[in-house]
Amino acid sequence: MSIVQFTRFKTDKAEEMVQIAKQAKKIFEKHGAEFLRLSRFHTGVWAGEWLVATRYSSWEVYGKVQEAVAKDPEFTQLQAEGMKIAELQGRNIAVGIDL
Incomplete structure (x- = not known):
């Protein structure tokens, strides 16, 4: 069973958004x-x-990653930068079903 979190943002700053996402990925x-x-x-x-x-x-x-990310100072800084250029529009979580 996989857990997928989807988060939507609105911004017209494409290059900055891509750079922030690259750092968040790491x-x-x-x-x-x-x-x-x-x-x-x-x-x-x-x-x-x-x-x-x-x-x-x-x-x-999922819980372990969320807890670790919340305590990660690099992510805290990155999130603050992201909120300067983008507006959070929504967040959803989907649970995969093993077939």
Whole structure:
């Protein structure tokens, strides 16, 4: 069962968003996330918004990563930089079903 967190941001600062996501990827994967990916919506009601998706192998790993990231001073600084250029639009968590 995988846990995927989706977070949407709104910003017109594309280069800065990509650079922040690259740094966040290193931090999240260092702490145990399977991946962090950045996408941009090109159609629909969220067109122009950004999507950050992180995947975890279980709820236990998700919790451990969230706790570690919350205590990571590098991420705290990065998050503050991100909030200067982007506005959080929403966050969802999806739980994978093993078939």
